[in-house]
Amino acid sequence: MCHKFIFSILVILNTTLALGQAENKATVSLQDCIEIALNNNLDLKSSTLRTESADINFRQSKNALLPSLNGNYNIGKSTGRSIDPFTNSYINEELTFSNAGLSLDAVVFNGFRLINSWKQQKFNLLASEMEQEEARQNLILNVTLTYLQVMNTRDLLNLAENRIESTEKQLERLKTLYDAEMGNPAEYRDFQGQMANDKANLMAAKNNYQDAKLNLKQLLNTKIDLEIATLDMPLEFNVYSESFEQVYDLAVKNLARVKADEYRLNAAHKGVAVARSQYVPQVSFFANLGTNYSSAAKVFNQGGTIIEDTGDFVTVNGQDYSVFTEKNLFTPEDISYRDQFDNNLNTVVGLAVSIPVFNGFRAKNNVALEKIKEDQASVELDRTKLELHTIIEQTYNDMITAYERFKVLEEQVVAYQESLRINEIRFNNGANTSVDYIISKNNHENAQISLNNVKYEYILRVKLLEYYKGNI
Template structure:
């Protein structure tokens, strides 16, 4: 009985926690939330951030190469039988315990400015990876906007499909009564019945399209797909009277705000310093070295304590080392040639990026203007077909036209409504893309 009571109390305690956990799962998102979630969760975005951190570490390592090196070593030996006295170098027959201590430091004084140029190379590479990270996030943002609008488009189109089906259903129910009473030709009834089946199929197809588009969006957000997911509609259309952007101004703002062109510029500058750093290896390297040594042995007749011997046997040294490259199998010359090729590739990438960005901004404005004009034309078409269908519906119910003429007018009106939904969100998409290139986040 006590066990049952404890189980009930445990259940009553854990149930609110389970319910709270279920309630905390977010299922409704707006566009801004989707963009933020994608930037946080998307695997490619996370990898780009890791690449930036790795480039930061490379820069730190290049700067640390200016610091002197410092190393120490310690050995301890035990010899039995005949061995060499480490103090007198005489052959003795006794157990000897000995050890050596060393401390070395080295610092490069000059190496043709290789270290400084390497730092500059890594600094520009770090900036380039940061811009690459921004470019990836920019592209991801645009992908999320496109996927989100496709979801909203599919959702609104599905509502249109259902409304069209309901209109057909209403006429089918009316004709079913008339057909049962023999007050209408059977062909009229079966034409509308066939149309109703087609509308049902269209609704099913629309539902599948909506689910597919939601899956595409969740893949970008890196969250599990669920039928409970819902997305906030975008009801506000762009301003019809908004001033048009010039292609030159849009290009300049895109170059300043997007990471694409900046990354190419930084990679080119990094390649320039890589070439300079590689050429500097032709110069001699001058370095300063110093060392501190000592030793210990129990065979020393005047030995004191361990620390006494360390102090008594202390040795110091310092010196300069000049290393002159003479022949190394043409490695330096080949590395310089490779660096020249990498610089040329970076220059080609920069030129190509500039041209692509100029073409993209021009295409963005063309697509925006076309989408705007298309929406306005389709909106007028919908108004015209709406009135035409209203008249056809009245005449069909009055028996003035047959089912073929009625369904023809209905099809025109239905297709115009769907086209209006698609055109509306295409205009939204093109406007948001233009805003993004214009530096508006």
């Protein structure tokens, strides 16, 4: 349903831009606004990207536990004096060479550095997820509070419009008397001044309403002019059922902000363990497989024999005889690329131990730095709890005060409403002056504004307390 709604909003926007007609308004509920904000808000998108980065770091630290396997291959041509990779002797000719290898490296033990690093990144990921959830909860809360603020300013705008209507009725009646030169002309002028005052208040109310809607549109990251639907508001408010201590305990238990700081503290604990592993020797297993090829490599095949004079001779009975020898003839033949790779295979297997003897106190300083980060994370957690305690206590006290003011202002509105009714009758019958009526009218209308403001103030404080309880 959310996707359909957003699609319809985009259709409205495109239609408006294409036709260049008057600005369309889409009526949205509070839930609609929350869904749009969750899809569009830039701060929430940034928080989501940070969580995705933390997830990649976590997976990378987990994959670091696996052995590393790497292969290499090269082929090239050499001219001039060089070493034949087949015979390791110097040659002076054009040579084509190639090498290939495969290496394996696996950490057997390093003081649990890789395991603790993996756990540290896991806690960082959980913290980032909680920070994303906190951003989501804050966005929902801000949209809700801003939505209520729009409703409040709209109610005040309606009150300002009603104020003008009641003033206009009296002004029309007094204008008739003024034109007929009857009654007190000062009363007509008093109401002209009152009308100007009411119009000024109406302009201020319109501006406040537009500002509130602009703040809502900014949270939703939209340029469409939205018209909000009216929420069902309770006619009677009851005393808040839970105490401040109960709200605070639930906040410490449920709020994503507190959980994020707790995960950061756990990650700092693991950071200290990672740093301490630098004191421990590292044992690793390695293995290599290699081979090579050289165009200078030849195989010589026997192709027959010949009789050659050796240049030597033997003397028999005073007679010299030449010495001949039978010599084998060999025909050179290139060794194929594949055969050389098969014949030249070599393997290496071993165990390596790296023992830290002295590293300029780097390990010691790293441990000290990680301990400081651990203390900082602990301080941040304590600060968060302290700030929550202060904010929740203040919000709770403001809620109680708003509730008590609401009850008092309800009585005030009833009293001023009856006073206005009486003064209006007396003024219409000439028993009261316009000043008395205007004072009574302003008292009643100002009391309505105060009651409307404190009503929303109470609702806002209740919404905040519900947020701190983890109910958003």
